[in-house]
Amino acid sequence: LLFLLHTWILRSHIFVLCVPPDLREIVFILQSQSNSFHVSQAERRKADLLKQAHSLTEEPPVVLLLHTLSDNEGDWSILPLLPYISYSFGKNSSWIVFLEEETNVKMTKLAQVLAKFDKNKEWFLGKPLHDEESTIIHHYAFAENPSVFKYPDFAAAWALSIPLVVRLANKVRDEPLKSDFTIDLKHEVALYIWDNGNGPHLTAVPELCTEPEDSSQPLNHCATTLSSKPPLCGEPVNTEDIFVAVKTCRKFHSERVPVIKKTWEKDALFLEYYSDHADPSIPTINIGVPNTERGHCGKTFAILQRFLSSSVPNTKWLIVVDDDTLISIPRLQVLLSCYNPSEPVCLGERYGYGLSQGGYSYITGGGGMVFSREAVVRLLDSGCKCYSNDAPDDMVLGMCLNALGLPVTHSPLFHQARPEDYARDFLAHQVPISFHKHWNIDPVAVFNKWLKDDLVAKASDGLDKSAKTEL
Numbered sequence: 001l002l003f004l005l006h007t008w009i010l011r012s013h014i015f016v017l018c019v020p021p022d023l024r025e026i027v028f029i030l031q032s033q034s035n036s037f038h039v040s041q042a043e044r045r046k047a048d049l050l051k052q053a054h055s056l057t058e059e060p061p062v063v064l065l066l067h068t069l070s071d072n073e074g075d076w077s078i079l080p081l082l083p084y085i086s087y088s089f090g091k092n093s094s095w096i097v098f099l100e101e102e103t104n105v106k107m108t109k110l111a112q113v114l115a116k117f118d119k120n121k122e123w124f125l126g127k128p129l130h131d132e133e134s135t136i137i138h139h140y141a142f143a144e145n146p147s148v149f150k151y152p153d154f155a156a157a158w159a160l161s162i163p164l165v166v167r168l169a170n171k172v173r174d175e176p177l178k179s180d181f182t183i184d185l186k187h188e189v190a191l192y193i194w195d196n197g198n199g200p201h202l203t204a205v206p207e208l209c210t211e212p213e214d215s216s217q218p219l220n221h222c223a224t225t226l227s228s229k230p231p232l233c234g235e236p237v238n239t240e241d242i243f244v245a246v247k248t249c250r251k252f253h254s255e256r257v258p259v260i261k262k263t264w265e266k267d268a269l270f271l272e273y274y275s276d277h278a279d280p281s282i283p284t285i286n287i288g289v290p291n292t293e294r295g296h297c298g299k300t301f302a303i304l305q306r307f308l309s310s311s312v313p314n315t316k317w318l319i320v321v322d323d324d325t326l327i328s329i330p331r332l333q334v335l336l337s338c339y340n341p342s343e344p345v346c347l348g349e350r351y352g353y354g355l356s357q358g359g360y361s362y363i364t365g366g367g368g369m370v371f372s373r374e375a376v377v378r379l380l381d382s383g384c385k386c387y388s389n390d391a392p393d394d395m396v397l398g399m400c401l402n403a404l405g406l407p408v409t410h411s412p413l414f415h416q417a418r419p420e421d422y423a424r425d426f427l428a429h430q431v432p433i434s435f436h437k438h439w440n441i442d443p444v445a446v447f448n449k450w451l452k453d454d455l456v457a458k459a460s461d462g463l464d465k466s467a468k469t470e471l
Contacts, residue, residue: 208222
């Protein structure tokens, strides 16, 4: 009898440990965006989560779209949102799970994973990324040993326990956020939570995966996977619908322009080089703005005005790049098929300035700034202009867009830095569109490895196995 009683107690204990949390204790927050294409993607993901939940319980979890939670432009940077999350869900929830619109979730499996962790303690869960070398996008943090610090791959989903959310929310309320710039959000969130060792580090959860859902490898252990194909948005945008503007200057005509000519120039039907000096051998166009060492606002606004003039072909899309930007035009054509050029679309890698104090988002220029014609019309009609020729063009445009209430749309496929400045595992599940800077690299070799058009068919097929192998 004692033996049976002991066995029953042991089994009961195991059962209690393994009972998944009530789905009502999980709040899912989709890191959504207000552009119409991204809204539809997020709504589709939300519907899938609720469909799964309804098959498991009559009491579904809360599923929120981040861009709808307030009018605060800075919500995408997560930290300013924590007081709202704490106030709304701190009493009746156990976990906040963040995911991206392409993150597939197996809800039962995820609930089982969360049940392994004591919900009454502070937990920061995710799939860890780390830097191979110190990088400018992380302000050269942990320069002596960059790989020591782990930060989450948002695409795999990441989770915070409510005790951690409540404490962080109080900290955000009581202490103004220090950093002016938001550059790589996943790294900056992890740094804020870690708090120089005073907070929890990221706990690696192997069930949070970024393998494509149709991977040939067994994924039974995975609670999350990635959509294996990009959304079917139609045929790639025609090259006749894209105008490419390259910002250059006389001193880089012989150093940087030849790289563009050797790599991606041939893929652009309409392309002009804008400089402080007219060189017919390239050819470059003197845009009438003196070169500046930094900022280039005057040059960029002259390009916007020229785009709407009769001097260039009438196209639906304008791409503004630096002379040391490496870009795949065919992959961009595939991506742009998802966007409506009659809407004011501003697309690229999104950074933020002063987001916790009512600041603004902007498309960082080096990775390429994409504008629909409608966006350019609205920008110029607003009277928006540079406060000086050497003002930072991307930030001035961000201020103008913010004043107009026009969204900045983020794509992680655009990159302000070189491939080596990003975590290897982060790039492994991408088919990138651009990189930036020639510093300490062979730019032609980088283009051939990461962006060359023998991969374009695979780009349109998404995370194709052979594409992933080559990348």
